[in-house]
Amino acid sequence: MSTTAGCREIRHSLGVYVLGAIDPADRALVEEHLASCPECREELAGLAGLPALLAVGRVPPGRTC
């Protein structure tokens, strides 16, 4: 298995992975790769906080007027 090619593909999947849009088969591949790749884990850590912030943007709190 070529690590660099694997990393590239896995990284492209990390976005849909953190947003929960990933397909189950891809999810298994990503998680297997993450278990053995610290660089990709670091990339994931950089994205992991974003869904919570997107959720803040979802319903602007407060009133209409």
Added chain:
Amino acid sequence: MKRNEPDPLPGRDKGVVQSGASGGWPNGRVSDESLVRALYAEHAAPLLRYAMRLTDGDRQRAEDIVQETLFRAWLHPEAIADRPARPWLFAVARNLAVDAHRARKARPQEVGEGALQLVPVPDEAERVLESWAVADALSALRPEHRRVLLETYYLGRSVAEAAAVLGIPAGTVKSRTFYALRALKLALEERGLAP
């Protein structure tokens, strides 16, 4: 398949407001601030009246529905770019009300408003500022990045569903989502929000 919104324009991935369009948006690509203002000015009052009926007169819930509906319209300008906006807005509001009603029925009883008023909310102002910073950061993204985040996150679509709606390969949905999140992270950092 989530059903929060009617399908906007299946297969189209323009993601930009068409200049000179004869639809719900004034003046083609206007600034986001005036877009938000125009949306509120034109649609907030009738939407609120409609939402009040949907929520049996619960004003707070009705206002939440209006906020969410207009927020989606702002995130998703192409949905109403070439046609009258109101039918789409009302459909979104109606679906949000139905979903909220279902979610409430599935939950244990909510805490009464009286009890909630006893809970201090010192960070309310901060939350408002934060939500606008996030909205502002989203508005700074390229339209196709904003669109893919709308599909995969806000509408909860899977990669395959988003690919079908946008008319692009699944691999493009993945890579576009990844670069959209990277761009969003930068935009948030510029606004003092470090994820």
